Amino acid sequence: MNSILFLKTNCMNISVIAILSLVTIIDGYIINQSLPIKNNIRVARIANGEQFDQAYYPYVVGLKIQIVDEETYCTGTLVSPRFVLTAAHCIEGSSSVKVYQTDPRNEDGEKREVIELFMHSLYNDTSFVGDLCLLKISNPFKNITSYANISGNPELFANETSLKCFIFGWGKNEIGYPKYRANFASVWVKYGPNACEVPPDNYFIKDIVESTWKDFLCPVPNNRMACIGDSGGALVCQGFLFGVTSHGYNYYPEMGHLKTECGDTRVQTRYLFIVNYRDWINDHLHGTSSTIKFNHLMFILISIVRFLLSI
Numbered sequence: 001m002n003s004i005l006f007l008k009t010n011c012m013n014i015s016v017i018a019i020l021s022l023v024t025i026i027d028g029y030i031i032n033q034s035l036p037i038k039n040n041i042r043v044a045r046i047a048n049g050e051q052f053d054q055a056y057y058p059y060v061v062g063l064k065i066q067i068v069d070e071e072t073y074c075t076g077t078l079v080s081p082r083f084v085l086t087a088a089h090c091i092e093g094s095s096s097v098k099v100y101q102t103d104p105r106n107e108d109g110e111k112r113e114v115i116e117l118f119m120h121s122l123y124n125d126t127s128f129v130g131d132l133c134l135l136k137i138s139n140p141f142k143n144i145t146s147y148a149n150i151s152g153n154p155e156l157f158a159n160e161t162s163l164k165c166f167i168f169g170w171g172k173n174e175i176g177y178p179k180y181r182a183n184f185a186s187v188w189v190k191y192g193p194n195a196c197e198v199p200p201d202n203y204f205i206k207d208i209v210e211s212t213w214k215d216f217l218c219p220v221p222n223n224r225m226a227c228i229g230d231s232g233g234a235l236v237c238q239g240f241l242f243g244v245t246s247h248g249y250n251y252y253p254e255m256g257h258l259k260t261e262c263g264d265t266r267v268q269t270r271y272l273f274i275v276n277y278r279d280w281i282n283d284h285l286h287g288t289s290s291t292i293k294f295n296h297l298m299f300i301l302i303s304i305v306r307f308l309l310s311i
Helices: 154-160 203-211 274-285 296-310
Strands: 007-011 014-019 023-026 060-067 070-078 083-086 096-100 111-119 133-137 163-169 183-190 216-219 234-237 240-250 267-273
Touching (some): 070 163, 070 240, 083 240, 083 274, 096 133, 133 274, 154 183, 240 274, 267 274
Antiparallel strands (some): 007 014, 014 023, 060 070, 060 096, 070 083, 083 133, 096 111, 111 133, 163 183, 163 234, 183 216, 216 267, 234 240, 240 267
16 A cells, blocks of 8 residues: 555455545544645534643744645644754655744744754654654744653553543644634543554454554543544643644444544544654764655655556
């Protein structure tokens, strides 16, 4: 399955719709939450969340991403003056990325160009393992002096312990796009082989979730969740950055053919547990990584090659 292509197939009762890695549904499995502007008819900011004062969370930033002739939006987190952490699926296939201190739709807001990006080499656009990307911006934001600190010990979740955490995003809500405030919501988060709800009648999703559990944190399903435009946003627990918004899916039986809806309590969302990737992040922050640097031209070329190989 190649999620950067216009693709629709049916195989083993698995329907796949992929549009330039913006929306992918595998038998009801929504595997990211960014969408072209012209298709954002029912876009929602973090479902059933509330606005927060960004002065307390200055590291929550918005991303404007150019993919072919469409603009899409995601959320990111400043982890140092020059680096933003976000989801790889937000950036895949992009030709340019801008980072906004506030709403990425507000052209008057302070913004920075992304001059380098580093996509994790393990990124898989089906399982979403390695759904992580670091963006290096042209220069620091003038009035931001505090950044998210990465943490997360699996032992905190021992014996099926749940932690109260907060999710953040610059997605749209029902009243529009306030210029200076994003949304957040509290969620209870679990980690472990049984932390995520799985659909009993969809073995494709079930196998993916059960085989990749070590990489993901799972909020207990309720009506508060990340929505379109919130992908790549922060999951903050105990004051530290634990996770990055990745994907979600319907877990109720007989819902495999239905589109995942924001705020539906039958949706399980998953967040990449970034403690597993902390060494990779630190290597880039301190300039010690030997990973190949990608620029946007390289991503365009990769997208073209993958398209040609699929024909």
